[in-house]
Structures are given as structure tokens and as C-alpha cells.
Amino acid sequence: FSSPCRSCIAFGPKNRSIGAAAKSQVISNAKNTVQSFKRFHGRAFSDPFVQAEKANLAYELVQLPTGSTGIKVMYMEEERNFTIEQVTGMLLTKLKETAENALKKPVVDCVVSVPCFYTDAERRSVMDATQIAGLNCLRLINETTAVALAYGIYKQDLPALEEKPRNVVFVDMGHSAYQVSVCAFNKGKLKVLATSFDTTLGGRKFDEMLVEYFCEEFGKKYKLDIKSKIRALLRLYQECEKLKKLMSANASDLPMNIECFMNDIDVSGTMNRSKFLEMCDDLLARVEPPLRSVLEQAKLKKEDIYAVEIVGGTTRIPAVKEKISKFFGKEVSTTLNADEAVARGCALQCAILSPAFKVREFSITDLIPYPISLRWNSPAEEGDCEVFPKNHAAPFSKVLTFYRKEPFTLEAYYSSPKELPYPDPAIGTHFLVQKVTPQTDGSSSKVKVKVRVNIHGIFSVSSASLVEVHKSDENEEPMETDQHAKEEETSQADSKDKKVDQPPQAKKAKVKTTTVDLPIENQLVWQIGKDMLNLFIENEGKMIMQDKLEKERNDAKNAVEEYVYDMRDKLCGIYEKFVSEDDRSSFTLKLEDTENWLYEDGEDQPKQIYIDKLTELKTLGQPIQARFQESEERPKAFEDLGKQIQQYMKTVHAFKAKDEQYDHLDEADVAKVEKSANEAMEWMNNKLNLQNKRSLTLDPVIKAKDIQAKIKELTSICNPIVTKPKPKVELPKEEQKPTELNGPVEGQGEADSGSQTAEESTAAAAPAATEKKLPEMDID
Ligand SMILES: *[C@@H]1O[C@H](CO)[C@@H](O)[C@H](O)[C@H]1NC(C)=O
Ligand SMILES: *[C@@H]1O[C@H](CO)[C@@H](O)[C@H](O)[C@H]1NC(C)=O
Ligand SMILES: *[C@@H]1O[C@H](CO)[C@@H](O)[C@H](O)[C@H]1NC(C)=O
Ligand SMILES: *[C@@H]1O[C@H](CO)[C@@H](O)[C@H](O)[C@H]1NC(C)=O
Ligand SMILES: *[C@@H]1O[C@H](CO)[C@@H](O)[C@H](O)[C@H]1NC(C)=O
Numbered sequence: 001f002s003s004p005c006r007s008c009i010a011f012g013p014k015n016r017s018i019g020a021a022a023k024s025q026v027i028s029n030a031k032n033t034v035q036s037f038k039r040f041h042g043r044a045f046s047d048p049f050v051q052a053e054k055a056n057l058a059y060e061l062v063q064l065p066t067g068s069t070g071i072k073v074m075y076m077e078e079e080r081n082f083t084i085e086q087v088t089g090m091l092l093t094k095l096k097e098t099a100e101n102a103l104k105k106p107v108v109d110c111v112v113s114v115p116c117f118y119t120d121a122e123r124r125s126v127m128d129a130t131q132i133a134g135l136n137c138l139r140l141i142n143e144t145t146a147v148a149l150a151y152g153i154y155k156q157d158l159p160a161l162e163e164k165p166r167n168v169v170f171v172d173m174g175h176s177a178y179q180v181s182v183c184a185f186n187k188g189k190l191k192v193l194a195t196s197f198d199t200t201l202g203g204r205k206f207d208e209m210l211v212e213y214f215c216e217e218f219g220k221k222y223k224l225d226i227k228s229k230i231r232a233l234l235r236l237y238q239e240c241e242k243l244k245k246l247m248s249a250n251a252s253d254l255p256m257n258i259e260c261f262m263n264d265i266d267v268s269g270t271m272n273r274s275k276f277l278e279m280c281d282d283l284l285a286r287v288e289p290p291l292r293s294v295l296e297q298a299k300l301k302k303e304d305i306y307a308v309e310i311v312g313g314t315t316r317i318p319a320v321k322e323k324i325s326k327f328f329g330k331e332v333s334t335t336l337n338a339d340e341a342v343a344r345g346c347a348l349q350c351a352i353l354s355p356a357f358k359v360r361e362f363s364i365t366d367l368i369p370y371p372i373s374l375r376w377n378s379p380a381e382e383g384d385c386e387v388f389p390k391n392h393a394a395p396f397s398k399v400l401t402f403y404r405k406e407p408f409t410l411e412a413y414y415s416s417p418k419e420l421p422y423p424d425p426a427i428g429t430h431f432l433v434q435k436v437t438p439q440t441d442g443s444s445s446k447v448k449v450k451v452r453v454n455i456h457g458i459f460s461v462s463s464a465s466l467v468e469v470h471k472s473d474e475n476e477e478p479m480e481t482d483q484h485a486k487e488e489e490t491s492q493a494d495s496k497d498k499k500v501d502q503p504p505q506a507k508k509a510k511v512k513t514t515t516v517d518l519p520i521e522n523q524l525v526w527q528i529g530k531d532m533l534n535l536f537i538e539n540e541g542k543m544i545m546q547d548k549l550e551k552e553r554n555d556a557k558n559a560v561e562e563y564v565y566d567m568r569d570k571l572c573g574i575y576e577k578f579v580s581e582d583d584r585s586s587f588t589l590k591l592e593d594t595e596n597w598l599y600e601d602g603e604d605q606p607k608q609i610y611i612d613k614l615t616e617l618k619t620l621g622q623p624i625q626a627r628f629q630e631s632e633e634r635p636k637a638f639e640d641l642g643k644q645i646q647q648y649m650k651t652v653h654a655f656k657a658k659d660e661q662y663d664h665l666d667e668a669d670v671a672k673v674e675k676s677a678n679e680a681m682e683w684m685n686n687k688l689n690l691q692n693k694r695s696l697t698l699d700p701v702i703k704a705k706d707i708q709a710k711i712k713e714l715t716s717i718c719n720p721i722v723t724k725p726k727p728k729v730e731l732p733k734e735e736q737k738p739t740e741l742n743g744p745v746e747g748q749g750e751a752d753s754g755s756q757t758a759e760e761s762t763a764a765a766a767p768a769a770t771e772k773k774l775p776e777m778d779i780d
Helices: 048-054 084-103 118-133 143-153 201-223 230-249 273-279 288-300 318-328 341-353 530-571 581-599 607-656 667-693 704-722 739-747 760-772
Strands: 007-012 014-017 032-034 059-061 071-073 080-082 109-114 137-140 166-173 178-186 189-198 254-262 265-272 306-309 365-366 372-377 382-388 393-395 396-404 408-414 425-435 445-453 460-471 496-499 513-520 521-526
Touching: 007 071, 007 084, 048 059, 048 254, 059 201, 071 084, 080 084, 084 109, 084 118, 084 530, 109 118, 109 143, 109 341, 109 760, 118 137, 118 530, 137 341, 143 166, 143 178, 143 189, 143 306, 143 341, 143 365, 166 318, 178 288, 189 201, 189 288, 189 460, 189 760, 201 230, 201 254, 201 273, 230 254, 288 318, 306 318, 365 513, 382 396, 393 396, 408 667, 408 760, 460 521, 530 581, 530 607, 607 667, 607 704, 667 704
Parallel strands: 109 137, 166 306, 189 365, 396 496
Antiparallel strands: 007 014, 007 032, 059 071, 071 080, 166 178, 178 189, 254 265, 365 393, 372 382, 372 408, 396 445, 408 425, 425 521, 445 460, 460 513
């Protein structure tokens, strides 16, 4: 799943609307329609970024008791504060449902994309959201990496593993952020070499330029304070976005007209591309630095770049595209679908990781964009060490060795806060390594601590163990092997043992060691507690159920409405002949009443009421509908019966004319066929007569299914007689072989070719196949 930052959820008095259904409420239900919430993942309400964005939103952000950012809406006629994880969980629920409907099977595993600059807290927050939606997240993949995967996996001509890799730059400018990565490709593998980004440069900023311009322009021209009216402002945003897209395709003067914009005033203005570019000068100046930065980080020159692939809607702005191609000195490529590349990459990664699919392997090595350090207190001094330097490969684990006599804490943090698009460098305030004891002789124990950045880009102190040294007189090999150096991680990168805080160590012979796992207590910034998470999961379940009930209720109501319109149309159309004048007018009246009721008392009723209403209408409509249906089917049924009768009569005549084809039939049997056919004919003529005299507004004398039953009855008597096989003609032995004779039968399989000759098998089929003439009868 790649959740576009535009994803939208609207809260209503009875249900939630998600996606397109919610988009239509952006203006009409502005306060309860939330968009662009992805950027608030893992952020405190007091975060300056949140505080700055708050003012530009139509919906309200609040501080939750934990200090994190919440969204306040009216839902089910109640004020509710949802966490960002819950809201993203709702979106994922919807995506899950859509996928399940398309695949017709349950979906559990998923891969979710996040911007590559997301920090630990933001990633954890998204992981929690996947749990709320009942999903098992196989990987949080960086958006840039997803794009690179979508590019690489189908490329047939990548350099072999031992050859020089192909370096490709991916530039993704979406609605709210700008991300650049450079990746090295070989057959079946990609390695991210460097990434850089501008976390706030995106289409939204370009829209804002236009919005600002027109707010001022219309403000002066029409004396309007647009920013004071959220609905007007939202409309202006929508129109500016459209205008921006038009300008990407058309350089001439373009109109900006909005009818009934504010206080019943129609507004109009103009804009053109060159003027827009002038306004966006500062934004366009921000395109180049990240491009320069990736090359510098990866130590590559422009000549080393094989291709520059652009994705994301905002790269459609010609000036943005130009800046990029000018910097690299080459045309940019658009091999990938600008809007879908990230989602495709996610789907591919999910297929690779999930056992349910067979996809070619494609290994991905990503990197850690911000250096991570650990800090610890020891009796002697404060310690500090950078465990993962910038652009270190990921996922990756490292084992650190400490010498301690008692439990100790580790603190993880991002060591270059200036690079961080996040105010708090802390990752975990403390990871407490518990149950550390001195050795039996009172000296410090050796404690091995494994730290890792996992496949989701999330840091953890994943395990710790105490190495107990037993002095021994026995002549045993020293067992200083490091169990933890063997990684259980599915990491493509190697793990390395890193010694920290380690005094010079005299190599002791003849020692035996055992390791004891130590418990670790984690305390993370903004981690949702287990209980809380379970509560959210439960609440999501309730809301899903509520949406389902509301949908069923609404469907039941729509069914009544549809029936009313459909019947009303047909009563003066195809059903007209089948209902009496009186019945029609009373039914029409009833339908009209129902329609009025739907707009008044019936506007908002429980599901059962609609179901009952529909049943009531159907008692009146059903007989009419049935009469119509019968009249459609009856002629065909009579026709079929007529044909069948004629076919048997024809056989009877042929028999009587001594046709060789039937000379093996028994006379008495043929007489039985004749009698049955005559009786059926009489029955049919009788019914036809009665039906022709009967008014169409009354139930028919005979139903199509009775006529079909008659056909069945007739054939069950006659067919065995007329299709009786001709006795086998004994041929002299050598004549049995000739291919001319047996030819047509060959290939039919032993079973039926044995008893029938070619001539017979065609003869038996003949009446049915050749008799196409319609019976000369008047039918309805
Ligand atoms: C929510 O319910 C209303 C009717 O109460 C309906 O019009 C709307 O389509 C529903 N939304 C969704 C997403 O089902
Ligand atoms: C939502 O949060 C606001 C601000 O913290 C608080 O005043 C309000 O009572 C909360 N509402 C609910 C329903 O918890
Ligand atoms: C550009 O827009 C103008 C004004 O709406 C229109 O007259 C013109 O046909 C458009 N040109 C193209 C190439 O679409
Ligand atoms: C664009 O608008 C500016 C200012 O309104 C005007 O000076 C310029 O001639 C226009 N350019 C085009 C190509 O229409
Ligand atoms: C991308 O994702 C990985 C996890 O696979 C993570 O470790 C890393 O920090 C991310 N890389 C970048 C450049 O953001």
C-alpha cells in the first residue's frame, strides 16, 4: 500500500467515508473530513511542525493525553479524538477491503511505503496503524526504494553481478515532499547509494503560491477576506490545483473563474505560466540542492549516471522537469508511471516477501539516512558511540560488548539533529539491560548487546546476553565463539562485532563460557502501549461493523427507491398491457406515496422498515411482472413444442413411406409416437385458443414451464422409439477395415464407435439437425 498524502476520510453521523466518497465531502463536511494527516505520524502536538500546519487545516488537531497529535471530529453525533495511527488504520482498512474485493480472498500481509526521511517514531507510528487495520506488515519500504524496485525488477539488461553496476537517480516530487535517491543496479539486486530530500517541497507549496496570489488579488478586487471562510479557501485550493495542472500543458493566459465564491460574488482572474514561474522562483531554487547532495554522498559524477527517472505528480511542472534535466545535463526519463510507481514497488516487494507468491528474487540493500548513536552511563564515565554512521547499509545488526557488574541503561539517539526533519533526536530514552550480575570472582561480566535497524528502518536493542566464564582444569578448547555474530536477520548486509568500552583483554586458555539471555526493558518515544493498541483494534472493529450496518441500511433504502422508479417507468411502458386501468392507477399512487415518504418520514429508518416496504410494493408489482415475463416466454415455449411435434410426425410419415432409414422400427411403437404427437397437438391448440381469448391483465391459462413440461413428457415417450439404433450390419471381414467407411467414426473413441456405423450415427441426428422449418401455427 502506498498511501498518497491526499488520502481522505470523512466522518458522518452514522458512518465513515473513505477515499473517493470522502473527497466529495471536503467542502460540504469540511470540519470532519481529514486529509494530509500522514505527516503527523509520530509527532507531539507541541512539535513546531504540527503547530505551523495546524492553522492551514479545515479540521482540528488536538493534544492527546499522551502528548501526541490527535484529530478531533464529530462522528456518530459525538465528539471524538482519534490518534493519527487510528486514522491511518481506517485508511488501511479500506485499502485492505478493496484488495480483498478485487482478489476475492482475505488479505493479511502487506508492504507499506513511507517517505525515506521518516524517523524512528514516525515509522513505529505507521507500523501501529497497520496493526490497527489487522494487517501484518512485512516491510515498511522507503518510497524511493519502492520506485527503484519497480524500475529494476523487470529490467532484462542489468549488468551481471561482477560487472560495474548501473547507477540510476530517482527523483520523486509528490504533493508534499521531494525525495531523491541514487541506486546501483546489478542483475537481481539493487543497492541504495544515497538519498536526500526536502521534506516540505511538493505540489502543495506550488498550489499555495497560487492561493496566496488569488487571495490577495480577489481580496483587493472584490473586498473579500477569503481566509476567514474555510469553505471559500478550500474551493480556492481546488481551483488553484486545477489551474496549476492546466498551466503545465498550456503556456497562454488562462482564466480563473469561480461562481458564487463568497458572499454570492462570482470572481474571475487570469494567470499564465511565465508569471507563475516568477512567483515560484524560491521553490524552484530548492530543486537542485538535493540532486547535488546525492551525487556528493555517493561520490558519483554526473557522467556516472545512466538515467534519471522522475515520478510524482509535481514533476509534471515543466520548470521542475527542466531544472532536473539541466542539472544532470541529460533528458529525464519517465519509464515509470508517475502516480503508481510507488504502489507498484510496494506490491512487488510484498510479492517477494510473501510465501503466497512466486516472484523472481530481487535483493534490496537500503541505507540509514541519519547516523544513530548510543549513550550509556558506566561507573567510570559517560560513554557515547556512533553505532550506525550516515548511509550505513540497512537492515543491519551489530553486537556490542560491555563489561558490567549491574544492570545498565542505553539511550539511542540520532547524532546529527541538524539533518533531522524532526524536532526530537531521541529514539529510545532508555533500553534497560536487566539482571546483570558480576562474575563469581566479583569482576565485571561480559555483556553482549545486539542493536539493529530492521527491515522497517526501525531501531531496537533487540537482545542482550551475559557471557559466564567458568574456569576449568579440563583440557577443553576455549569457547569464545560469538553466537550473536551469526545473524538470524534476513539481512543482505553482514553483521559485525563491534567492541566498545572494552579493556585490554588477556587471552585466557582453558575457559568454558555459557551465555544467559538478559531481559531488556524498552522505553520509546511515542510508543503506543499494548493495551491502548488493543483498544484501538477493538474500536476499529466496531467502526467497521457500524459502516457495514449503515451500508446495508442504505442499500435497503436505495432498493426501495430504485423499485419505485423502475416500476413507475415500466407501468407506463412494457407492463402497461398487463395491468388493469384500476390496478395501475392505485399502484402508481402507492409508488408516489412511497417516493414522498422516502423524502420525509422514510428518510432515516432502520433497515427492516425498508425491507418491509419493498416487500409490500412487490406484492403488488410481482403479479404484473410475472404476467409480462410469461408473455415473453410463452411464444417460444409453444414454438418449441410445435417443432418437436412436427419432428415426430415427420418420422412417422417417413416410416409409413417405407423409408429405409426407419425400416427397423416396430410398427406398434411408431403408432404410439403418432398418438402421442397428435394428443400433444390437440393439447397445444386448446391451450393456445384459451390463452388467445384471455385478457393479458389476468394471469395466463398456461405457464411457460407447463409447456416445457409437456415437451419433456412427449420426448420421454417418443425419443427412445425414434432413435432406436439400426441393428449392426454384418460385413465380411476384409470389408470392415476400409477407411472410407470407418473414417468418420474414427476418433470418436472406442466406446461409441463400436456399436454404431457412421451411417447410423448421422441418421439418428438428422431430424433434429435438419428440421428448421417453423410449424405453421398461429402463436400468440
Ligand atoms: C454513509 O452513509 C450515507 C447515508 O447515511 C451514505 O450516503 C454514504 O454513502 C455512506 N458512506 C459510505 C462510504 O458508505
Ligand atoms: C479531545 O481533546 C480536547 C483537547 O485536548 C479535549 O478538550 C476534549 O475533551 C477531548 N475530547 C474527547 C471526547 O476526549
Ligand atoms: C490554452 O488555453 C487557451 C485559453 O483557455 C485556449 O484558448 C487554448 O486553446 C489552449 N491551448 C492548448 C494548446 O490547449
Ligand atoms: C503572462 O502574464 C503577464 C502578467 O499578467 C503578462 O505580462 C504576460 O504577457 C503574460 N504572458 C503570456 C504568454 O500570456
Ligand atoms: C529505508 O528503509 C530502510 C529499511 O529497509 C531503513 O533502514 C532506512 O533508514 C531507509 N533509508 C532511507 C534512505 O531512508
